[in-house]
Amino acid sequence: MTRIDGIIILDSNGKPLISSHFAQHPPSYPSLHIDAYNTARKKALLDDEELDPVLWVNTLNKGGSGMTGAGLCHTMREGLCFLVPVGQEVNPLFAISFLDSFLDTLRDYLGEITETTIKDNFDIIYMLIEEMLDEGHPMTMETNMLKEIVLPPTLMRKLLNVAGVSGLQTPTTAPFTAPIPWRRSGVRHSSNEIYFDIEESLDAILDKRGNVLSSSVWGRINCNSRLSGNPDLLLNFANPKVMSSCAFHPCIRYGKWEKAGVLSFIPPDGKFRLLEYQAVAGTSKNQVPIALKAGMAIETNGGRFSLVLSSRLNHRPLEDVVISIYLGKGATAVSATATGDRRPIGVRTEEGAADGYAGGGNWEFDPHTRVLKWTISSLVSTERAPTLTGSFTSTEAQPVPSPSFDVSFNVQHHSFSNLRVDQLKVQGDVMYKPFKGVRQMARSGKLEVRW
């Protein structure tokens, strides 16, 4: 119970790179899962479907006397497939959460997760898995603690290796002794700095008239801490009330948040996700900073559309605005014209550099995915609204395009919820004044406009 069977990493062709922790199972066990996964994936690709989140794999039971089965949780990152077979009843999110934190750890160790980095560091990965899983039970999961037992592959270590100096490989501090599970003792940094990235994303559904049918704002605060010693931080918000149903990093003291709405914590070293929250729902319409008037008419073997886009955000430009729509199975071609203010390009735009003006942006149609994309590098509320009108053709007599346009954009230094950091106090046994940085970023999540 509450165990997973192991981890398998497959390369992009479905060949196993790493397969660990199946000592208690017959040797065919991992192969069965790999095979089941590859078959399912092939079928899904062929039928243009998606894989079920959990695949069912028939296996022999331990004694080999009868058939039983296992659920196979899987995820795909950077072309690699990560499989976690679950042969026993367990919390449904257990395996996938484990995989999630395993991937975070890998990323921390290897920088990026690619076939090459995995092959080069497979010994480290095996050791990591060995520490993280004890016969399928999660053991040591905190990256900071793992780093004390399994040393990350640094250039320095490689050099030492080559020089044959292996005595230095033993970690300097005794492992397993840090009193705080998520922070090593004796952290030293030459420059002490801490950065907070507050990132908010907006999910919303807008109807034809621009009414908001449903919307929610998800926020997360990512933190990169490079502070020496054991600093104790106190993060104050000007309006902590806008955050609801939060999910905290274990370092945050829950009680203080409940009582005073401040975040008090001793941060782990390095990058980590401090907090996730949902912004308290504001009902006002202007929460969605973009307005799209979308018209679409279906005709025989095609259809015509017209889009008018405008920004409702007064003080900042919307950047990287992309409107996209799936035009149905049979869509073959699109012809359209984009119009807009012909204004000189700002510093940021690369597209349209040929004529020196950013007009109504660019559109493109991908005949493989059958998605029409209209891209505008930046949109301000004062300019004339850019439009895109045109038509598409389809082999289907009555095409079935997606009933809504997907909208995505970024806004720098903006917050949908108006969350503001008031101040950050550093306490504890530290003598230095750290450099503190806060950055806000707002972007669209799943934002769609129906037509």
Place this chain on the structure above:
Amino acid sequence: MAALNRLSQRIIENFHETTRDLSLLTGSSQSSATYFDTSDDKLKEISKLLDSRVERERLEGMKRIIAGMSKGRDMEPFFAQVVKNVVSQSIEIRKLVYIYLLKFASTNSDLLLLSINTFQKDLSDPSPLIRSMSLRVLTSIRVPVIQGIVMLGLKKLVNDRNPWVRKTVAGGLAKVYEMDSSSLPQLLPLLQTLLASPSPLTLGASLTAFLEICPERLDLLHPYYRHIVKLLVDADEWGQAVALQVLTRYARVMLEQPDQAGNVDPSTVASKVKPAENGDNKVIQGAGDSEDEFEGIDEDLAMFLHFIKPLFQSRNPAVVLATANAYYHLAPSGHKAIGQELLVSPLLRLAGSSSDLRVGRQEMASLSWEVVASMAAERPWLFAKHHSAFFLHASDSASIQQSKLRSLITLVTAENAQISLREFKHYVRFAEDGTAEEAVRALGHLIRTQPEVASSGLSALMKLLKSQRDALVAQAVIVLKSVILAQSQSASISPNLPAPQKLVARLAKQLDGITNSTARASVFWLVGQFAASDPSQEGDKQGLGWEGMALWVPDVFRKGVKGFVQESIQAKLQILTLATKLLVLSPASSQLNLMSNYLFSLARYDAVYDVRDRARFLNALLRGVKDEKKQAVVPENAANGTDNGDGDEAATGVDEDGEGDQDVGGVVLRREQVRVIVLGKREINEKAQEQGSEYDVGSMSRITGKKLGGYEALPEWTEDPTDSSLRDSELDNPEAHTPLPPPTPTYPVGGSGPAHIPGGPPGISGSPMGSSPAGSVPRTASGAAVGAAGLGAGAGKGKFRDLDAFLNSESESGSEVEDEDDSEEDARSHPSRPVPLTAPPRSAIVPEYEEDTSTSESESGNGDRNGGEDNSTSDEESSEEEEDGLGDENARLYR
């Protein structure tokens, strides 16, 4: 000069040498190729490397072996050489050796016995890492011979000072049990020791071991229940997930069911009146409004639910789900502080925030939505307020759309009927066929259950019939069929809908446009079912059409007969059925008889035997009807009282009916009987089979729809809850026993009260009042006493100290007081650093933790407590302020 030259040359040479090796190790593609090249001569090289004296080369060899293992090569022949490396000084080599040993130990036990000694020695190694690693290998080697040694090792380390080592012990217990289940009696005391451990770090592992060894012995947990509940918040995430699972089970079996647990919609329950007197309320110690909230609920259950509330805010999705599960299965509904409703928004956050494509957690999102959908299916009222959170995005993955749509269907109420209609109509337009079909079904559900939107829903359905999307038309017809049937069965269902016959007529008119075979079959079936006309309207037909059936029916039948050859098998069968029904209704019509004779002839020579078979069967069924027609003795609508026996009719033989079948004997049914058979009421079996719904909500088996190993349904609430005094134990109030300050003060002991605290243990009378949540926690939340001192500079260290206190508290025996004090002072001078380097070593073991036991439960509450202790020396005055923040921090920490 020459010397200098030579020197530089050597340096360069050296450099070349080094860099060549470097390229081997820095991870160019070449290096990985070396590892993964497992050709035979490479394998030979490995054994040379393993025997080398240079550590680096041995490491290289081990790496190649592991690489070979991961490629599936047989690496067993190297066993002997690998085992030798077990004594290596390099931790890295040792680790790889361990990995190797774990894989092959059971098949090479003889050779392995050579290395057992090393492991055994390592069990006393000063480094906790080595201790834990060697124990892990020892327990993982499943060789019966060494079991005695393993047991010794476990016993030795179960009281290890380092919680990480104890964690390994916990893991080892399960392994030993798995190998030899007869060792249970020896393992249980060890497990109990671990459960009593005051460190939150071992909690998860101990409970995991509990689950592996004796999941049914929930009674073992009695003395530890409150202890575990209190430690839970500070345990590691994975341990929390396990503990929640165990405790949920425990609560179901051992605790009293609250009045409104389970599927009880609070809005339907009459608001109950609170009894006014508090006097006989067991839960509450002091008077006060805030405590009233847990009234009527088993105090231990309330404690559990209250204490796990913070876990809703865990960053780990598995913990959030486990907490939600606990609330789902245990909590009363409509309760302000610990009601089921609390689980809704964390779950929706989990599902909603992870479905963003850019976050890259789509699998998590699909699974969460799946769980939410299963919860919503059972208790829709929980999610009613969050209706709009379920709206589908076109960019959602198909499985998320399905889950959301399922929930939306269950959430349909009179209030949101209009919105639901709008949404469902929109989803029908989705390009994804599966979702669109599901949306059509949703429309059907809406029409059937919500009268006020029925007619507009129906027109949407009818419009769909003209769609070009085959699958949708089929689905629409099928849904219409169920709507019509529902309508016909209970006339009162929705007055806004047209009569079922009218609907069928409209549907029949669309027949030419319907191409899907299932849909056409359904139409033919429906026409047959509703062909009979109301006798009162018979006059309106003015002699047109066939007697006894509606005017439009013959034409549908004509189309069916005409196109019979081109129809699909399904439709053919239904056309035959239609003919049968019509014949029963109007046996006298000569047109009908001719047409059906033609039809049955066609069917008799059909290519598909199913069709031929059906034709024969129906023809035989109709014999009685045809006889009646031929003899024309029986008035059509009279109750046939003067009938002959069945056998007689059968005997009258029928061989001119085109089929030429002989009298085969048997039973011939009369027309009325046939009518009952072919036109009888049909059950609507619209019930979509819910996959895996026999499994508990929030289990993996529910998701896969099949039973996974180890799945056990959550037990029902017990009829006979155990007495709460069983759960009283000294673990709650350690100070009752020992003069030492309590080691585990993270929970707000007796928070209300400076009154309780001074020195004396609050609940010493054997009742757990002092630490019951009712007594303490609400006050922490509102916490006047605690809030006052709170934000001081020292507060920050609270968490840190706290953990120390946990780790420390193993040293419970009074004899260690001296040591404690020493190191405590020591610790004060280095307030934030663990003391391994500075603390005076006690015996051979280097103390790993700061020996700070001064974290008392309530220095914030009363300064005079220090008077009772001899260690409040003057040089501690400086840190007094810090202390203040500390005790208080404990309370706050206690999330």
